Amino acid sequence: MIKDLPLSAPVTEYHTVGIGAGPANLSLAALFESSTNQEIALFDRQPGPAWHNRLLHSGVRMQTSWLKDLVSLVDPRHELTFLNYLVTESRLFALLNSQFDVIPRLEYVRYLAWASGRLRNVRYGVDVDKISFGEGGFTVYSDGRAMARSHNLVIGMGSRPVIPAGLSGLPPERAFIADELAERLDEMSAHKDAPVAVVGGGQTGLEATMKLLGRGFTNIKWFGRRLWFDTIDDSPAANDVYRPAHVEALQRLSPVTRRQVIERLNPTGDALTPGAMRTLYQANYDGLLELDRFPVTLFPARDVTSAEFDGEHAVLSCSTPEKPEEHRAKFVVIATGRENVQVPFDDDLRERVETTFDGELMVDSDFSVRWKGMNGHKIFALNRARMALGLTDANLTLLPVRAAIVLNSMFEREIFQVRDELCAINWG
Numbered sequence: 001m002i003k004d005l006p007l008s009a010p011v012t013e014y015h016t017v018g019i020g021a022g023p024a025n026l027s028l029a030a031l032f033e034s035s036t037n038q039e040i041a042l043f044d045r046q047p048g049p050a051w052h053n054r055l056l057h058s059g060v061r062m063q064t065s066w067l068k069d070l071v072s073l074v075d076p077r078h079e080l081t082f083l084n085y086l087v088t089e090s091r092l093f094a095l096l097n098s099q100f101d102v103i104p105r106l107e108y109v110r111y112l113a114w115a116s117g118r119l120r121n122v123r124y125g126v127d128v129d130k131i132s133f134g135e136g137g138f139t140v141y142s143d144g145r146a147m148a149r150s151h152n153l154v155i156g157m158g159s160r161p162v163i164p165a166g167l168s169g170l171p172p173e174r175a176f177i178a179d180e181l182a183e184r185l186d187e188m189s190a191h192k193d194a195p196v197a198v199v200g201g202g203q204t205g206l207e208a209t210m211k212l213l214g215r216g217f218t219n220i221k222w223f224g225r226r227l228w229f230d231t232i233d234d235s236p237a238a239n240d241v242y243r244p245a246h247v248e249a250l251q252r253l254s255p256v257t258r259r260q261v262i263e264r265l266n267p268t269g270d271a272l273t274p275g276a277m278r279t280l281y282q283a284n285y286d287g288l289l290e291l292d293r294f295p296v297t298l299f300p301a302r303d304v305t306s307a308e309f310d311g312e313h314a315v316l317s318c319s320t321p322e323k324p325e326e327h328r329a330k331f332v333v334i335a336t337g338r339e340n341v342q343v344p345f346d347d348d349l350r351e352r353v354e355t356t357f358d359g360e361l362m363v364d365s366d367f368s369v370r371w372k373g374m375n376g377h378k379i380f381a382l383n384r385a386r387m388a389l390g391l392t393d394a395n396l397t398l399l400p401v402r403a404a405i406v407l408n409s410m411f412e413r414e415i416f417q418v419r420d421e422l423c424a425i426n427w428g
């Protein structure tokens with residue numbers, strides 16, 4: 001592991017360093033390595049390849065087609081396609097004949113690990129805690145030690161779960177983020193008939209509810225803020241939102257209109273997988289047959305605004321479109337969303353980068369970050385500018401396209417063609 005290097009180890013120079021080795025930066029590194037002889041290195045704090053592993057309950061599925069892998073959308077002949085993974089690992093026929101609508105998330109995790117193992121410089125176990133800029137370019141540090149120096153930097157650090165202020169006062173052994181559910185289940189299992197609340201009507205909330213149901217809990221209350229538990233709109237026109245033509249069209253709008261459009265389109269993707277919702281309904285019906293009542297109750301349009309602990313239960317206060325409600329639960333699983341991980345720029349770099357009114361990096365349409373004194377050195381940021389670049393900038397649907405746009409900008413030539421002209425929608 002790189003942390004075991006002696007303190008005097010020389011600092012390796014790279015053309016580009018990526019912080020994070022999630023799908024966004026793996027896609028970038030895959031296309032980088034196939035298009036130039038320069039070197040790119042990725043640093044990730046996890047001990048080895050992983051992707052949201054704490055939420056990897058058995059049976060969970062992807063929300064995106066397997067064709068949306070790390071490379072295929074811009075380079076289907078690349079060595080690191082999902083198809084090549086299947087063939088190389090002798091899984092093609094078994095997977096095909098299993099007739100999945102969307103592949104298991106564990107398969108995607110295995111694919112990412114396979115791809116990362118074929119890239120030249122992916123370093124795990126390195127928590128980057130400082131990034132500075134000097135004459136030689138960017139230097140990234142971990143634990144006080146300079147790990148690498150590079151001409152360019154790509155931020156692909158992802159997001160982390162958030163506990164809303166209203167729920168933060170509950171005892172941590174009773175209220176915890178969905179990421180901790182798998183670790184807590186054994187101790188919770190002594191209370192299978194006690195009320196358990198799942199707060200958050202998104203896919204993570206749904207998967208936590210399914211997990212509890214599968215483990216025999218009989219009184220699960222699932223709360224969602226929206227008026228209904230929306231499922232993803234997989235219709236052709238909704239899918240046209242997730243293609244380069246629409247991302248380009250968004251750039252022609254004023255920032256205010258763009259934000260409004262993106263917010264209105266949010267339910268096309270930030271919603272539940274229909275198949276998973278059907279599975280929940282059927283499992284809940286099976287539960288009804290056994291218990292004579294539904295083990296899961298869904299509570300839409302309930303915004304859980306605050307909570308108190310009365311010594312026995314968490315008492316959740318909900319606002320609704322009509323009158324406020326209170327609900328009691330022995331355990332509370334929090335699945336209310338995620339926020340961007342902070343970039344560990346040192347004070348000098350933090351002063352130089354431009355930020356938006358809400359403190360996020362100012363990201364241009366080529367994913368470059370605006371900053372002062374760049375002198376030919378570029379910083380790119382992936383998955384951090386949803387309100388500027390559209391819904392695709394927080395998911396996997398256009399990963400290789402985004403990586404291609406970054407590389408074209410980084411090398412100032414069209415290495416990859418990004419064209420999407422055959423579109424029946426005129427976005428205006």
Ligand SMILES: Cc1cc2nc3c(=O)[nH]c(=O)nc-3n(C[C@H](O)[C@H](O)[C@H](O)COP(=O)(O)OP(=O)(O)OC[C@H]3O[C@@H](n4cnc5c(N)ncnc54)[C@H](O)[C@@H]3O)c2cc1C
Nearest residue numbers: 020022023024044045062063064127128157158383395396
């Ligand atoms: C459970 C779950 C399932 C999802 N499923 C889908 C899906 O099916 N389809 C879809 O389109 N979208 C999905 N998303 C949304 C989104 O596509 C993913 O969050 C995706 O992982 C984002 O990729 P990323 O590379 O930007 O970030 P991440 O995958 O979060 O990767 C970031 C990496 O950076 C590392 N890192 C962070 N800080 C540091 C640091 N200081 N030093 C070193 N390393 C660091 C982390 O360890 C991590 O490995 C899902 C999200 C979640 C939470």
